[in-house]
Amino acid sequence: MIPKEKIDRDGDHRDAVIEGHFPSTSRMFLNFLGCLLAIPVYYFSTVHSRYPVTLDIVITIALTELNRYIVERRRADFARSEQQLAEETRSWNEKEEWSPVHLETQPLSAAPRLECLAAVVGWREDPALYTRALESYKSARTCAFFLAGIDGDEAEDQDMVTVFSQVFPDHSAVIHVPEPLGEVAERIRDKTLAIQRQQGQSINVAEAEAVAMQTCLNLARTILNQHNIQIGTPNGIRQLCLKQRHMHKKGIMFTAYVFSLIIADILGIEFMWSSDSDTIVFPDSLEQTINSIASDPKAGGASSGLVVHNSRETAVTSLASAVYWGELYLTRSTPACTGTSDCQSGPSTAFRLAALPAILVPWYLQVAFGKRMIVNEDRHLTTNLLLRGWNVIFASDTLAATDTPTTMARWLKQQVRWARATHIESLLRPKVYILSHPLLFYGMVKREFGPAIGAFAVMWYFFTSHMFITISVMDFVYRIMISSAYNFLRNPHRLTQKDLVWTVPGVFFYYIPLPAVQIYSMLTMAADGWGTSMRASGDMERAKRESRRKAWFELGFFVVWMSIVAGVIAKALTSYYGFVWHERMAATLVAMGAAGFAAWKITIGAQ
Structure with a gap:
């Protein structure tokens, strides 16, 4: 376990970095002008162009290549920092006066940071597919801990628990969370706001959300202690399964993420990989995605590209596979070269854990049109990162394999769900465009108004x-x-x-x-x-x-x-x-x- 004083020192450092993420007033003004310019640029490139569709694909390919070059440069920067660290460590070992005290004075950021925790959530997944998904993490490099979240605790949900126990028979445990932590967060936030009103204080929503988040973190740590879960010891738990009452995907994601923060704190892990129960990862999926942000303290998240692992199942899956590796691979790259990817795809996402505590509660309690939103979990997480000045990277040259609907009806329903989330985040959060590069706004205009x-x-x-x-x-x-x-x-x-x-x-x-x-x-x-x-x-x-x-x-x-x-x-x-x-x-x-x-x-x- 990391000493508390080192965690505190690193926490102060991260807070300072977070505050420094926001652009200056002059930069925001330039972003605003860039957004205004993007509208006529898009208009003339479509309406007044003889070949607008061809011109669009040429621009998209150019931005895709630029993004791949930038991602490779990010990885090269990380490799150089790792090499420099190795050389410094070797020089310490060669000094006769070396002592543990000398190592203690080194900043925490000098420690190897590429290990991650993997959090995978699902609801009544097909047992065979769930088995394949969990098995794939056994060969995933940099995965130091595996956390499964199951959105349901009834008899029909036991199949997923059984699969987890069969895939991870050793160093694993199953915990039933008595109350979904999202509900706890909502109750504590509302109670804190009510106390502020009763005492005549000014309403401070951010403070109420921080109190709610800290309460959930304390509760998660208490639950781990009650079940005597030993983490970070030679014979400790390395795979953990959480199950709770059925709610929705956002509900189990919130609980899994809160537990991930506690477990990562114990293990000294800086990154989390998040995925779905139908996604199969390759040996380098986690490593290649995370090392695209590891050397940049301003990068809060990244996501990899996706392919379809059931492409031979039906004609619909074959067509969907062509869409994934062709169209979606290109369209997602449009704003990504500026570090403003607008969607960290749910099946293949990595987070810098320092970015999560401030955004989880507002993300979970999102309201649009007077109604709680639960359909846009991945896009709203990305929006919250961008609103707080974090860079979001798309590692398009790295792949994970997801499951796609096998019928036209299910494919269309999925596309409609994704489109709803896109509209909510693109049209109802205009502030994000002032804080981000104008290319993000250009990509939104093309995506929203083109169709x-x-x-x-x-x-x-x-x-x-x-x-x-x-x-x-x-x-x-x-x-x-x-x-x-x-x-x-x-x-x-x-x-x-x-x-x-x-x-x-x-x-x-x-x-x-x-x-x-x-x-x-x-x-x-x-x-x-x-x-x-x-x-x-x-x-x-x-x-x-x-x-x-x-x-x-x-x-x-x-x-x-x-x-x-x-x-x-x-x-x-x-x-x-x-x-x-x-x-x-x-x-x-x-x-x-x-x-x-x-x-x-x-x-x-x-x-």
Whole structure:
């Protein structure tokens, strides 16, 4: 265990660093001007460009390469610092006057810092998949402690506990948390605010959140002591499973993160890896992600790229895999080169633990539209880091493997959930753009308004038969050719011939529904839930009995949208070939009916 005086000294150092993160007034003014400039830049690069889609992919690829160069430079800086530390340690050993007192005077930051704690959360995961996920951490480098969080304590949740005990039979323990720590934090915060009002004090929300956080930390330490959990000793616990009453993903994440802070404090660990119960890590996933931020005290978090480990399961998973390694790999890189990645993906995220205590309570208690939000856990964590001046890195050349939905219905539900979180964080937190590089704002404009403009253009042509924006077929052809060539040559996920077959279909699979997903998710931003159904066998049968009304509410937008898209294509083709009006009308109606039925069949009808 680290001596208390060293922890205190390091804590003071971290507080000083946190305060120094915020940009100066002049810098914030320049950021504001940059945001204003980003709007006309985006407008002229799209509306007044002959090949806007091609130009966009060229810019995106350039920023992706720049981000990879910067990440490699960060790793090189860390390697140099490690080498320098090794040389200094060797010189100490060569001195006759060396003593433990000499080592004690060295700053804590000189200690090796790359070890991390891994926190993995889930809810009624498929046992076979959960087993594969946990097994992968046995070979993960730099993982010094493993913490599993299970969102449920009923009989049906015991399968995950059993898997944990089978994968980690030695040096492991299971703890039932009597009350979710998120509820404890909420109660203590409200009580502290009430006391402030009763005593006539000025309301200090930050102080109330700090009190709530400290109470949760004390409670977590007490629970570990009550269960006689020995950590950091030769025969101590190295894997711990926490289970609590079922709430939601945010609830179990909060509890797991609080326990992680206590355990990391005991072990002297500076970083935490956070992931989901369906994610499989590679031996270098944790190490390569963490060493991209290890040498930068201003870096509060990082995330790796993602590939799909069940890509051969269905046609939908094959298409989704092409989206992950192609489209998402590129789009996530847009603002990342400036240290302002706007989403640390839930399955593959690393945090500097010093950044978490100040943000966990406000993150957990987030309110939007007068309602507690539980669907945007990863994006809101990232936003809180950026609002407090931390850099957030995207280590795009490092990979972890996640599970993707196997049906079109579940894929669309996942995309809608992600889009809701994106809207909430992008549109309701404007302060983050003043504190961050203007490229973050540019990426937001492109992501939020690009699909919306596309949806408007399609609807405009459908109702008026006039084009809102000029569309060039060759523009899309060039774009697909350039992105495919780049991914084949430079994507960190080495592609096979089978992967290449899905490249072009994957582009249409992602971008055709995207405008509808964008608009529908904007209209339903306050909806909540885990976003995907539980995958344990008994619960799968229960999920199949979902009502038709609910299915239409969740997926009806896709049926309507595909009908409109088919109608637009039919109108354009019949107009090009000179059909008379009644022939154009008949072709449009037939196309809309066929497309609508097909969309219904693969989504609502399939359930």
